[in-house]
Amino acid sequence: MRILVPLKRVPDPYARIRLNADGSDIETTGLKFEINPFDEIAVEEAVRIKERATCEIVVVSIGKPVCEEQLRKALAIGADRALLVETDAAFDSLGIAKVLNGVMDREKPDMVIMGKQAIDDDNNQVGQMLAAIRGLPQATFASEVALSGNSVSVTRETDTGQETLEMPLPAIITTDLRLNEPRYIALPGIIKARNKPLDRISLADLGVDPECRVRVTELRQPPPRKAGRKVDSVDELIAALRDEARVIR
Amino acid sequence: MAILLLIALDASDAVPLAAFAKSYGKPFDILCFLGEGPAGLGAERVLAANLDAPPPADALANGLKGLCEGYAVVAGAASMFGKDYLPRLAAALDRPMVSDVTEVHDANTFTRPMYAGNFLARVQVDSERFVVSVRTTAFSEPDREGLSAVEAISLPFDGPTRRVSVSESGGGRPDLTQARVVVSGGRPIRDAETFEKLIGGLADLLGGAAGATRAVVDNGIAPNELQVGQTGKVVAPDLYIAAGISGSTQHVAGMKDSKVIVAINTDPAAPIFEFADYGLVQDLHTAIPEMMDKLRS
Numbered sequence: 001m002r003i004l005v006p007l008k009r010v011p012d013p014y015a016r017i018r019l020n021a022d023g024s025d026i027e028t029t030g031l032k033f034e035i036n037p038f039d040e041i042a043v044e045e046a047v048r049i050k051e052r053a054t055c056e057i058v059v060v061s062i063g064k065p066v067c068e069e070q071l072r073k074a075l076a077i078g079a080d081r082a083l084l085v086e087t088d089a090a091f092d093s094l095g096i097a098k099v100l101n102g103v104m105d106r107e108k109p110d111m112v113i114m115g116k117q118a119i120d121d122d123n124n125q126v127g128q129m130l131a132a133i134r135g136l137p138q139a140t141f142a143s144e145v146a147l148s149g150n151s152v153s154v155t156r157e158t159d160t161g162q163e164t165l166e167m168p169l170p171a172i173i174t175t176d177l178r179l180n181e182p183r184y185i186a187l188p189g190i191i192k193a194r195n196k197p198l199d200r201i202s203l204a205d206l207g208v209d210p211e212c213r214v215r216v217t218e219l220r221q222p223p224p225r226k227a228g229r230k231v232d233s234v235d236e237l238i239a240a241l242r243d244e245a246r247v248i249r
Numbered sequence: 250m251a252i253l254l255l256i257a258l259d260a261s262d263a264v265p266l267a268a269f270a271k272s273y274g275k276p277f278d279i280l281c282f283l284g285e286g287p288a289g290l291g292a293e294r295v296l297a298a299n300l301d302a303p304p305p306a307d308a309l310a311n312g313l314k315g316l317c318e319g320y321a322v323v324a325g326a327a328s329m330f331g332k333d334y335l336p337r338l339a340a341a342l343d344r345p346m347v348s349d350v351t352e353v354h355d356a357n358t359f360t361r362p363m364y365a366g367n368f369l370a371r372v373q374v375d376s377e378r379f380v381v382s383v384r385t386t387a388f389s390e391p392d393r394e395g396l397s398a399v400e401a402i403s404l405p406f407d408g409p410t411r412r413v414s415v416s417e418s419g420g421g422r423p424d425l426t427q428a429r430v431v432v433s434g435g436r437p438i439r440d441a442e443t444f445e446k447l448i449g450g451l452a453d454l455l456g457g458a459a460g461a462t463r464a465v466v467d468n469g470i471a472p473n474e475l476q477v478g479q480t481g482k483v484v485a486p487d488l489y490i491a492a493g494i495s496g497s498t499q500h501v502a503g504m505k506d507s508k509v510i511v512a513i514n515t516d517p518a519a520p521i522f523e524f525a526d527y528g529l530v531q532d533l534h535t536a537i538p539e540m541m542d543k544l545r546s
Contacts, residue, residue: 163415
Protein backbone atom coordinates (compact mmCIF):
# COMPACT_ATOMS: atom_id res chain seq x y z
CA MET A 1 0.00 0.00 0.00
CA ARG A 2 1.19 3.48 -0.81
CA ILE A 3 0.18 6.71 0.94
CA LEU A 4 0.76 10.07 -0.71
CA VAL A 5 1.03 13.10 1.57
CA PRO A 6 1.08 16.48 -0.18
CA LEU A 7 2.54 19.23 1.97
CA LYS A 8 2.93 22.97 1.74
CA ARG A 9 5.68 25.26 2.95
CA VAL A 10 4.03 28.05 4.95
CA PRO A 11 5.18 30.81 7.30
CA ASP A 12 5.72 29.69 10.90
CA PRO A 13 2.23 29.87 12.46
CA TYR A 14 3.66 31.67 15.50
CA ALA A 15 5.56 34.30 13.52
CA ARG A 16 4.32 37.85 13.37
CA ILE A 17 3.68 38.45 9.69
CA ARG A 18 4.05 41.85 8.08
CA LEU A 19 3.14 43.20 4.66
CA ASN A 20 5.78 44.17 2.10
CA ALA A 21 6.20 47.79 1.08
CA ASP A 22 3.61 47.84 -1.74
CA GLY A 23 1.06 45.63 0.02
CA SER A 24 1.16 43.04 -2.76
CA ASP A 25 2.33 40.19 -0.55
CA ILE A 26 3.72 39.37 2.86
CA GLU A 27 7.27 40.34 3.79
CA THR A 28 9.27 37.11 3.71
CA THR A 29 12.67 38.51 4.69
CA GLY A 30 13.68 36.92 7.97
CA LEU A 31 10.50 34.87 8.11
CA LYS A 32 10.78 31.27 9.28
CA PHE A 33 8.91 28.60 7.30
CA GLU A 34 7.45 25.29 8.40
CA ILE A 35 5.36 22.41 7.12
CA ASN A 36 1.74 23.55 7.16
CA PRO A 37 0.60 22.25 10.60
CA PHE A 38 -2.36 20.32 9.16
CA ASP A 39 -0.02 18.65 6.65
CA GLU A 40 2.32 17.69 9.48
CA ILE A 41 -0.64 15.97 11.13
CA ALA A 42 -1.15 14.16 7.79
CA VAL A 43 2.49 12.98 7.73
CA GLU A 44 2.16 11.81 11.33
CA GLU A 45 -1.02 9.88 10.53
CA ALA A 46 0.65 8.17 7.56
CA VAL A 47 3.60 7.19 9.77
CA ARG A 48 1.23 5.76 12.40
CA ILE A 49 -0.48 3.68 9.69
CA LYS A 50 2.94 2.47 8.55
CA GLU A 51 3.75 1.41 12.10
CA ARG A 52 0.84 -1.05 11.93
CA ALA A 53 0.87 -2.12 8.28
CA THR A 54 3.27 -2.45 5.38
CA CYS A 55 3.23 0.68 3.37
CA GLU A 56 5.31 3.25 1.60
CA ILE A 57 4.86 6.94 2.37
CA VAL A 58 5.61 9.43 -0.39
CA VAL A 59 5.55 13.14 0.43
CA VAL A 60 5.22 15.74 -2.28
CA SER A 61 5.49 19.50 -2.36
CA ILE A 62 5.04 21.98 -5.18
CA GLY A 63 7.21 25.07 -5.41
CA LYS A 64 10.72 26.41 -5.27
CA PRO A 65 13.80 24.36 -4.26
CA VAL A 66 13.54 25.74 -0.67
CA CYS A 67 10.54 23.44 -0.17
CA GLU A 68 13.15 20.68 0.23
CA GLU A 69 13.52 21.81 3.86
CA GLN A 70 9.94 20.80 4.60
CA LEU A 71 10.21 17.59 2.59
CA ARG A 72 13.35 16.62 4.56
CA LYS A 73 11.47 17.28 7.77
CA ALA A 74 8.67 14.97 6.62
CA LEU A 75 11.28 12.34 5.81
CA ALA A 76 12.65 12.79 9.33
CA ILE A 77 9.18 12.20 10.78
CA GLY A 78 9.11 8.89 8.92
CA ALA A 79 8.12 9.29 5.25
CA ASP A 80 10.06 7.04 2.88
CA ARG A 81 10.72 9.27 -0.09
CA ALA A 82 9.96 12.74 -1.34
CA LEU A 83 9.05 14.45 -4.58
CA LEU A 84 9.44 18.13 -5.30
CA VAL A 85 7.48 19.43 -8.25
CA GLU A 86 9.79 22.32 -8.94
CA THR A 87 8.18 25.49 -10.21
CA ASP A 88 8.20 29.25 -9.72
CA ALA A 89 4.64 29.57 -10.96
CA ALA A 90 1.71 30.58 -8.79
CA PHE A 91 -1.39 28.41 -8.81
CA ASP A 92 -4.89 28.61 -7.50
CA SER A 93 -6.27 25.63 -5.56
CA LEU A 94 -7.71 24.00 -8.68
CA GLY A 95 -4.29 24.32 -10.32
CA ILE A 96 -2.59 22.66 -7.34
CA ALA A 97 -5.20 19.89 -7.44
CA LYS A 98 -4.42 19.36 -11.14
CA VAL A 99 -0.68 19.11 -10.42
CA LEU A 100 -1.42 16.60 -7.65
CA ASN A 101 -3.61 14.69 -10.08
CA GLY A 102 -0.51 14.37 -12.27
CA VAL A 103 1.46 13.16 -9.24
CA MET A 104 -1.25 10.57 -8.54
CA ASP A 105 -1.05 9.32 -12.15
CA ARG A 106 2.63 8.74 -11.56
CA GLU A 107 2.54 7.34 -8.02
CA LYS A 108 -0.83 5.56 -8.00
CA PRO A 109 -1.34 5.86 -4.23
CA ASP A 110 -4.03 3.90 -2.39
CA MET A 111 -4.68 6.81 -0.11
CA VAL A 112 -3.92 10.53 -0.01
CA ILE A 113 -3.76 12.23 3.39
CA MET A 114 -3.32 16.00 3.50
CA GLY A 115 -4.14 19.01 5.61
CA LYS A 116 -7.66 20.42 5.48
CA GLN A 117 -6.31 23.88 4.85
CA ALA A 118 -3.04 25.75 4.56
CA ILE A 119 -2.68 28.31 7.32
CA ASP A 120 -1.45 31.01 4.91
CA ASP A 121 -4.28 31.33 2.39
CA ASP A 122 -6.85 29.44 4.53
CA ASN A 123 -8.63 28.21 1.40
CA ASN A 124 -9.61 24.68 2.45
CA GLN A 125 -10.10 23.47 -1.15
CA VAL A 126 -7.34 21.29 -2.59
CA GLY A 127 -8.17 17.87 -1.09
CA GLN A 128 -11.82 18.10 -2.10
CA MET A 129 -10.86 19.31 -5.60
CA LEU A 130 -8.35 16.49 -6.06
CA ALA A 131 -11.01 13.96 -5.00
CA ALA A 132 -13.44 15.37 -7.59
CA ILE A 133 -10.87 15.37 -10.41
CA ARG A 134 -10.03 11.72 -9.73
CA GLY A 135 -13.61 10.72 -9.01
CA LEU A 136 -12.56 9.33 -5.63
CA PRO A 137 -14.41 9.41 -2.32
CA GLN A 138 -13.32 12.00 0.25
CA ALA A 139 -13.35 12.42 3.99
CA THR A 140 -12.50 15.95 5.09
CA PHE A 141 -11.75 17.21 8.63
CA ALA A 142 -10.81 13.75 9.87
CA SER A 143 -10.43 13.13 13.60
CA GLU A 144 -10.02 9.34 13.33
CA VAL A 145 -8.90 7.09 10.49
CA ALA A 146 -9.31 3.29 10.60
CA LEU A 147 -8.23 1.08 7.72
CA SER A 148 -9.80 -2.29 7.17
CA GLY A 149 -8.86 -4.26 4.08
CA ASN A 150 -9.77 -2.30 1.00
CA SER A 151 -11.82 0.34 2.72
CA VAL A 152 -11.36 3.09 5.24
CA SER A 153 -13.59 4.36 7.99
CA VAL A 154 -13.15 8.01 8.89
CA THR A 155 -14.69 9.94 11.75
CA ARG A 156 -14.92 13.59 10.76
CA GLU A 157 -15.83 16.82 12.49
CA THR A 158 -19.03 18.51 11.36
CA ASP A 159 -20.93 21.70 12.21
CA THR A 160 -22.99 19.86 14.78
CA GLY A 161 -20.68 17.13 16.09
CA GLN A 162 -19.10 14.19 14.34
CA GLU A 163 -20.00 11.58 11.77
CA THR A 164 -18.36 8.38 10.57
CA LEU A 165 -18.03 7.64 6.88
CA GLU A 166 -16.96 4.43 5.23
CA MET A 167 -15.51 4.40 1.75
CA PRO A 168 -13.55 2.18 -0.62
CA LEU A 169 -9.87 2.90 -1.34
CA PRO A 170 -8.35 4.80 -2.99
CA ALA A 171 -9.68 7.78 -1.09
CA ILE A 172 -8.64 11.33 -0.19
CA ILE A 173 -8.56 12.26 3.50
CA THR A 174 -7.99 15.75 4.91
CA THR A 175 -6.90 16.18 8.50
CA ASP A 176 -8.34 18.18 11.34
CA LEU A 177 -6.61 19.20 14.57
CA ARG A 178 -7.79 16.30 16.69
CA LEU A 179 -6.51 13.51 14.43
CA ASN A 180 -3.18 13.20 16.24
CA GLU A 181 -0.37 15.13 17.84
CA PRO A 182 2.73 15.08 15.62
CA ARG A 183 5.78 13.58 17.29
CA TYR A 184 8.91 15.36 18.28
CA ILE A 185 11.55 14.70 15.65
CA ALA A 186 14.56 12.96 17.16
CA LEU A 187 18.10 13.35 15.87
CA PRO A 188 18.40 9.81 14.39
CA GLY A 189 15.38 10.58 12.22
CA ILE A 190 17.00 13.76 10.95
CA ILE A 191 20.22 11.92 10.12
CA LYS A 192 18.35 9.08 8.42
CA ALA A 193 16.31 11.57 6.39
CA ARG A 194 19.47 12.86 4.70
CA ASN A 195 19.87 9.57 2.86
CA LYS A 196 16.27 9.10 1.84
CA PRO A 197 15.46 9.74 -1.84
CA LEU A 198 14.20 13.20 -2.81
CA ASP A 199 13.45 13.57 -6.51
CA ARG A 200 12.89 16.81 -8.33
CA ILE A 201 10.46 16.73 -11.19
CA SER A 202 8.98 19.41 -13.41
CA LEU A 203 5.42 20.20 -14.45
CA ALA A 204 6.42 19.00 -17.94
CA ASP A 205 7.39 15.62 -16.47
CA LEU A 206 3.85 15.35 -15.16
CA GLY A 207 2.34 16.67 -18.37
CA VAL A 208 0.36 19.38 -16.57
CA ASP A 209 0.24 23.12 -17.13
CA PRO A 210 -2.68 24.49 -15.12
CA GLU A 211 -3.83 28.08 -15.33
CA CYS A 212 -4.22 30.34 -12.32
CA ARG A 213 -7.64 31.95 -12.33
CA VAL A 214 -7.87 33.20 -8.75
CA ARG A 215 -5.40 35.98 -8.00
CA VAL A 216 -4.78 38.00 -4.87
CA THR A 217 -4.35 41.56 -6.13
CA GLU A 218 -3.90 43.29 -2.78
CA LEU A 219 -3.41 42.50 0.88
CA ARG A 220 -4.29 44.94 3.59
CA GLN A 221 -4.59 44.96 7.32
CA PRO A 222 -8.14 44.91 8.64
CA PRO A 223 -9.16 48.10 10.43
CA PRO A 224 -7.83 47.79 13.98
CA ARG A 225 -10.31 47.31 16.77
CA LYS A 226 -9.70 49.88 19.40
CA ALA A 227 -9.30 48.86 22.99
CA GLY A 228 -12.20 49.67 25.26
CA ARG A 229 -11.79 50.06 28.97
CA LYS A 230 -11.19 47.96 32.02
CA VAL A 231 -13.99 47.66 34.52
CA ASP A 232 -13.30 47.06 38.20
CA SER A 233 -16.11 44.75 39.16
CA VAL A 234 -18.85 42.45 37.91
CA ASP A 235 -21.38 45.14 38.89
CA GLU A 236 -19.67 47.69 36.70
CA LEU A 237 -19.49 45.17 33.85
CA ILE A 238 -23.20 44.35 34.03
CA ALA A 239 -24.09 48.05 34.21
CA ALA A 240 -21.92 48.79 31.16
CA LEU A 241 -23.46 45.96 29.14
CA ARG A 242 -26.98 47.06 30.13
CA ASP A 243 -26.83 50.82 29.94
CA GLU A 244 -23.91 51.66 27.67
CA ALA A 245 -23.61 48.84 25.13
CA ARG A 246 -27.26 47.82 25.54
CA VAL A 247 -26.55 44.21 24.65
CA ILE A 248 -28.18 42.61 27.69
CA ARG A 249 -31.37 43.35 29.53
CA MET B 250 -32.76 33.97 -16.03
CA ALA B 251 -30.80 33.90 -12.79
CA ILE B 252 -27.04 33.53 -13.19
CA LEU B 253 -26.48 32.97 -9.48
CA LEU B 254 -27.48 29.84 -7.59
CA LEU B 255 -27.46 29.93 -3.80
CA ILE B 256 -27.22 26.52 -2.22
CA ALA B 257 -28.58 26.52 1.32
CA LEU B 258 -28.74 23.78 3.90
CA ASP B 259 -32.05 25.07 5.22
CA ALA B 260 -34.16 28.23 5.28
CA SER B 261 -32.06 29.98 7.96
CA ASP B 262 -28.85 29.29 6.01
CA ALA B 263 -30.49 30.93 2.97
CA VAL B 264 -30.94 34.33 4.70
CA PRO B 265 -27.28 35.52 4.73
CA LEU B 266 -26.79 33.96 1.29
CA ALA B 267 -29.63 36.13 -0.01
CA ALA B 268 -27.88 39.13 1.59
CA PHE B 269 -24.74 38.15 -0.32
CA ALA B 270 -26.81 37.91 -3.52
CA LYS B 271 -28.12 41.41 -2.86
CA SER B 272 -24.56 42.82 -2.71
CA TYR B 273 -23.72 40.75 -5.76
CA GLY B 274 -26.59 42.51 -7.51
CA LYS B 275 -27.73 39.73 -9.82
CA PRO B 276 -30.97 37.75 -9.95
CA PHE B 277 -30.69 34.51 -8.06
CA ASP B 278 -32.30 31.15 -7.49
CA ILE B 279 -32.11 29.19 -4.24
CA LEU B 280 -31.67 25.46 -3.83
CA CYS B 281 -32.53 24.30 -0.33
CA PHE B 282 -31.63 20.83 0.91
CA LEU B 283 -33.80 20.58 4.02
CA GLY B 284 -37.33 21.72 4.75
CA GLU B 285 -39.70 23.71 2.64
CA GLY B 286 -37.38 26.33 1.19
CA PRO B 287 -37.47 30.07 1.96
CA ALA B 288 -40.18 31.72 -0.14
CA GLY B 289 -39.72 35.35 0.93
CA LEU B 290 -36.14 36.20 0.01
CA GLY B 291 -36.68 37.52 -3.50
CA ALA B 292 -35.33 34.54 -5.43
CA GLU B 293 -36.57 33.97 -8.98
CA ARG B 294 -37.02 30.30 -8.19
CA VAL B 295 -36.76 28.31 -4.99
CA LEU B 296 -35.95 24.65 -5.46
CA ALA B 297 -36.60 22.39 -2.49
CA ALA B 298 -34.78 19.06 -2.51
CA ASN B 299 -36.63 17.91 0.61
CA LEU B 300 -33.87 15.67 1.94
CA ASP B 301 -33.82 14.08 5.38
CA ALA B 302 -30.09 14.79 5.52
CA PRO B 303 -27.66 15.85 2.80
CA PRO B 304 -25.64 12.90 1.46
CA PRO B 305 -21.81 12.75 1.73
CA ALA B 306 -19.80 15.17 -0.43
CA ASP B 307 -19.14 12.81 -3.34
CA ALA B 308 -22.83 12.09 -3.88
CA LEU B 309 -23.71 15.75 -3.31
CA ALA B 310 -21.28 16.98 -5.96
CA ASN B 311 -22.44 14.28 -8.40
CA GLY B 312 -26.06 15.22 -7.87
CA LEU B 313 -25.54 18.99 -8.08
CA LYS B 314 -23.24 19.12 -11.09
CA GLY B 315 -25.92 19.08 -13.80
CA LEU B 316 -28.07 21.74 -12.13
CA CYS B 317 -25.08 24.01 -11.43
CA GLU B 318 -23.89 23.94 -15.06
CA GLY B 319 -26.85 26.20 -15.80
CA TYR B 320 -25.52 28.96 -13.54
CA ALA B 321 -22.42 31.13 -13.93
CA VAL B 322 -21.93 31.57 -10.18
CA VAL B 323 -22.71 29.05 -7.47
CA ALA B 324 -22.56 30.17 -3.83
CA GLY B 325 -22.99 28.40 -0.52
CA ALA B 326 -22.23 29.11 3.13
CA ALA B 327 -18.65 28.65 4.35
CA SER B 328 -19.83 26.31 7.12
CA MET B 329 -18.00 23.03 7.67
CA PHE B 330 -20.76 21.47 5.58
CA GLY B 331 -20.16 23.94 2.73
CA LYS B 332 -16.39 23.67 3.01
CA ASP B 333 -16.70 19.92 2.50
CA TYR B 334 -18.70 19.76 -0.72
CA LEU B 335 -18.35 23.19 -2.42
CA PRO B 336 -14.68 22.79 -3.50
CA ARG B 337 -15.52 19.31 -4.76
CA LEU B 338 -18.41 20.73 -6.74
CA ALA B 339 -16.16 23.49 -8.14
CA ALA B 340 -13.60 20.97 -9.40
CA ALA B 341 -16.34 18.71 -10.78
CA LEU B 342 -17.44 21.74 -12.82
CA ASP B 343 -13.79 22.60 -13.61
CA ARG B 344 -14.33 26.03 -12.08
CA PRO B 345 -12.12 28.06 -9.76
CA MET B 346 -13.40 28.83 -6.27
CA VAL B 347 -13.12 31.71 -3.84
CA SER B 348 -13.50 30.73 -0.18
CA ASP B 349 -14.85 32.74 2.74
CA VAL B 350 -16.01 35.83 0.85
CA THR B 351 -16.69 38.75 3.21
CA GLU B 352 -17.26 41.55 0.69
CA VAL B 353 -18.26 41.94 -2.96
CA HIS B 354 -16.49 44.57 -5.10
CA ASP B 355 -17.75 43.63 -8.55
CA ALA B 356 -18.88 40.53 -10.40
CA ASN B 357 -15.39 39.00 -10.23
CA THR B 358 -13.67 40.73 -7.33
CA PHE B 359 -14.11 39.89 -3.66
CA THR B 360 -12.53 40.38 -0.27
CA ARG B 361 -11.62 37.40 1.85
CA PRO B 362 -9.51 36.95 4.99
CA MET B 363 -6.11 35.22 4.85
CA TYR B 364 -3.43 34.39 7.43
CA ALA B 365 -5.98 33.75 10.17
CA GLY B 366 -7.71 37.03 9.42
CA ASN B 367 -4.55 39.06 9.97
CA PHE B 368 -4.92 40.32 6.41
CA LEU B 369 -7.80 40.97 4.07
CA ALA B 370 -7.09 39.94 0.50
CA ARG B 371 -8.67 41.45 -2.57
CA VAL B 372 -9.16 38.48 -4.86
CA GLN B 373 -9.91 38.51 -8.56
CA VAL B 374 -11.40 35.55 -10.41
CA ASP B 375 -10.38 35.42 -14.08
CA SER B 376 -13.37 33.39 -15.12
CA GLU B 377 -17.05 34.08 -15.73
CA ARG B 378 -17.97 30.78 -14.13
CA PHE B 379 -16.91 30.03 -10.59
CA VAL B 380 -17.96 28.91 -7.12
CA VAL B 381 -17.83 30.96 -3.91
CA SER B 382 -18.27 30.12 -0.27
CA VAL B 383 -19.73 32.98 1.72
CA ARG B 384 -18.78 33.92 5.24
CA THR B 385 -22.32 34.31 6.48
CA THR B 386 -21.47 36.51 9.47
CA ALA B 387 -20.26 39.20 7.04
CA PHE B 388 -23.63 39.59 5.33
CA SER B 389 -26.54 40.88 7.33
CA GLU B 390 -30.24 40.62 6.71
CA PRO B 391 -31.39 40.96 3.10
CA ASP B 392 -34.44 42.94 2.10
CA ARG B 393 -37.30 40.56 2.46
CA GLU B 394 -39.21 41.18 -0.68
CA GLY B 395 -40.66 39.21 -3.54
CA LEU B 396 -42.42 36.00 -2.80
CA SER B 397 -41.08 33.05 -4.78
CA ALA B 398 -42.94 29.92 -5.69
CA VAL B 399 -41.27 26.86 -4.23
CA GLU B 400 -40.73 23.95 -6.60
CA ALA B 401 -39.76 20.47 -5.55
CA ILE B 402 -36.62 19.13 -7.20
CA SER B 403 -35.19 15.65 -7.27
CA LEU B 404 -31.43 15.37 -7.81
CA PRO B 405 -29.46 12.23 -8.70
CA PHE B 406 -27.34 11.90 -5.55
CA ASP B 407 -25.12 8.87 -5.80
CA GLY B 408 -21.63 8.07 -4.59
CA PRO B 409 -19.42 5.39 -3.08
CA THR B 410 -19.28 6.86 0.45
CA ARG B 411 -21.57 5.50 3.14
CA ARG B 412 -22.47 7.43 6.30
CA VAL B 413 -22.22 4.89 9.09
CA SER B 414 -23.10 7.01 12.10
CA VAL B 415 -23.75 10.55 13.26
CA SER B 416 -23.15 11.86 16.77
CA GLU B 417 -24.41 15.26 17.78
CA SER B 418 -24.21 16.64 21.28
CA GLY B 419 -26.90 19.22 20.58
CA GLY B 420 -27.66 20.64 24.03
CA GLY B 421 -30.62 22.76 23.05
CA ARG B 422 -28.66 26.02 22.79
CA PRO B 423 -28.86 28.30 19.75
CA ASP B 424 -26.46 27.62 16.90
CA LEU B 425 -23.06 29.16 17.62
CA THR B 426 -22.82 30.98 14.28
CA GLN B 427 -26.31 32.46 14.58
CA ALA B 428 -26.53 33.25 18.29
CA ARG B 429 -26.89 36.87 19.43
CA VAL B 430 -24.72 36.17 22.46
CA VAL B 431 -21.73 33.81 22.65
CA VAL B 432 -19.95 32.93 25.90
CA SER B 433 -16.60 31.20 25.31
CA GLY B 434 -14.25 29.55 27.73
CA GLY B 435 -10.48 29.04 27.59
CA ARG B 436 -7.67 27.10 29.16
CA PRO B 437 -8.27 27.78 32.88
CA ILE B 438 -11.38 25.60 32.68
CA ARG B 439 -10.24 22.16 33.77
CA ASP B 440 -13.20 19.88 33.30
CA ALA B 441 -16.39 19.43 31.31
CA GLU B 442 -18.58 19.89 34.36
CA THR B 443 -17.15 23.34 35.12
CA PHE B 444 -17.40 24.27 31.45
CA GLU B 445 -21.07 23.34 31.37
CA LYS B 446 -21.85 25.00 34.70
CA LEU B 447 -20.08 28.32 34.05
CA ILE B 448 -19.85 28.79 30.27
CA GLY B 449 -23.04 26.89 29.47
CA GLY B 450 -24.84 28.39 32.46
CA LEU B 451 -24.01 31.99 31.59
CA ALA B 452 -24.85 31.34 27.93
CA ASP B 453 -28.27 30.01 28.97
CA LEU B 454 -28.96 33.02 31.18
CA LEU B 455 -28.22 35.33 28.26
CA GLY B 456 -30.07 33.20 25.71
CA GLY B 457 -26.80 32.55 23.93
CA ALA B 458 -24.49 29.81 22.69
CA ALA B 459 -21.40 28.35 24.33
CA GLY B 460 -18.03 28.43 22.58
CA ALA B 461 -14.52 27.26 23.37
CA THR B 462 -10.89 27.75 22.44
CA ARG B 463 -8.86 25.12 20.67
CA ALA B 464 -7.09 24.14 23.90
CA VAL B 465 -10.38 23.39 25.65
CA VAL B 466 -11.57 21.25 22.73
CA ASP B 467 -8.20 19.49 22.38
CA ASN B 468 -8.35 18.60 26.07
CA GLY B 469 -11.75 16.99 25.57
CA ILE B 470 -13.50 19.48 27.86
CA ALA B 471 -15.82 20.81 25.15
CA PRO B 472 -16.96 19.10 21.93
CA ASN B 473 -15.30 20.01 18.61
CA GLU B 474 -18.32 21.84 17.21
CA LEU B 475 -17.89 24.55 19.86
CA GLN B 476 -14.42 25.60 18.72
CA VAL B 477 -14.23 29.26 17.69
CA GLY B 478 -11.28 30.32 15.57
CA GLN B 479 -9.34 30.17 12.32
CA THR B 480 -9.99 26.48 11.86
CA GLY B 481 -13.21 26.26 13.83
CA LYS B 482 -16.27 28.44 13.62
CA VAL B 483 -16.40 32.12 12.86
CA VAL B 484 -18.90 34.06 14.91
CA ALA B 485 -19.97 37.70 15.02
CA PRO B 486 -22.63 38.02 17.73
CA ASP B 487 -23.84 41.24 19.35
CA LEU B 488 -22.03 40.18 22.53
CA TYR B 489 -19.01 37.91 22.85
CA ILE B 490 -17.82 37.08 26.35
CA ALA B 491 -14.31 35.61 26.37
CA ALA B 492 -13.67 33.96 29.72
CA GLY B 493 -10.14 32.85 30.46
CA ILE B 494 -9.08 33.47 26.87
CA SER B 495 -5.74 35.18 26.27
CA GLY B 496 -6.49 36.09 22.68
CA SER B 497 -4.29 33.96 20.40
CA THR B 498 -4.34 34.87 16.70
CA GLN B 499 -6.14 31.63 15.86
CA HIS B 500 -8.95 32.29 18.31
CA VAL B 501 -9.28 35.99 17.54
CA ALA B 502 -9.73 35.12 13.83
CA GLY B 503 -13.03 33.53 14.77
CA MET B 504 -14.57 36.28 16.92
CA LYS B 505 -13.05 39.69 16.26
CA ASP B 506 -16.03 40.91 14.24
CA SER B 507 -18.33 40.57 17.25
CA LYS B 508 -20.05 43.88 18.05
CA VAL B 509 -19.22 44.01 21.75
CA ILE B 510 -16.37 41.96 23.22
CA VAL B 511 -15.98 41.33 26.94
CA ALA B 512 -12.76 39.79 28.27
CA ILE B 513 -12.52 38.20 31.69
CA ASN B 514 -8.95 37.16 32.44
CA THR B 515 -6.60 37.09 35.43
CA ASP B 516 -3.65 38.32 33.35
CA PRO B 517 -3.93 42.11 32.85
CA ALA B 518 -1.36 41.86 30.03
CA ALA B 519 -3.36 39.30 28.00
CA PRO B 520 -3.58 40.40 24.32
CA ILE B 521 -7.36 40.13 24.39
CA PHE B 522 -7.54 43.31 26.51
CA GLU B 523 -6.01 45.22 23.58
CA PHE B 524 -9.26 45.03 21.66
CA ALA B 525 -11.97 44.03 24.13
CA ASP B 526 -14.61 46.70 24.69
CA TYR B 527 -14.84 45.80 28.37
CA GLY B 528 -12.11 44.06 30.30
CA LEU B 529 -12.42 42.57 33.76
CA VAL B 530 -9.21 41.39 35.41
CA GLN B 531 -10.59 38.60 37.51
CA ASP B 532 -10.70 34.82 37.69
CA LEU B 533 -13.59 33.48 35.64
CA HIS B 534 -14.30 30.92 38.39
CA THR B 535 -15.40 33.74 40.70
CA ALA B 536 -16.51 36.38 38.17
CA ILE B 537 -18.93 34.18 36.23
CA PRO B 538 -20.85 32.78 39.26
CA GLU B 539 -21.16 36.35 40.58
CA MET B 540 -22.37 37.52 37.17
CA MET B 541 -24.91 34.68 37.02
CA ASP B 542 -26.23 35.51 40.51
CA LYS B 543 -26.62 39.17 39.68
CA LEU B 544 -28.24 38.53 36.31
CA ARG B 545 -30.74 36.21 37.96
CA SER B 546 -31.78 38.71 40.59
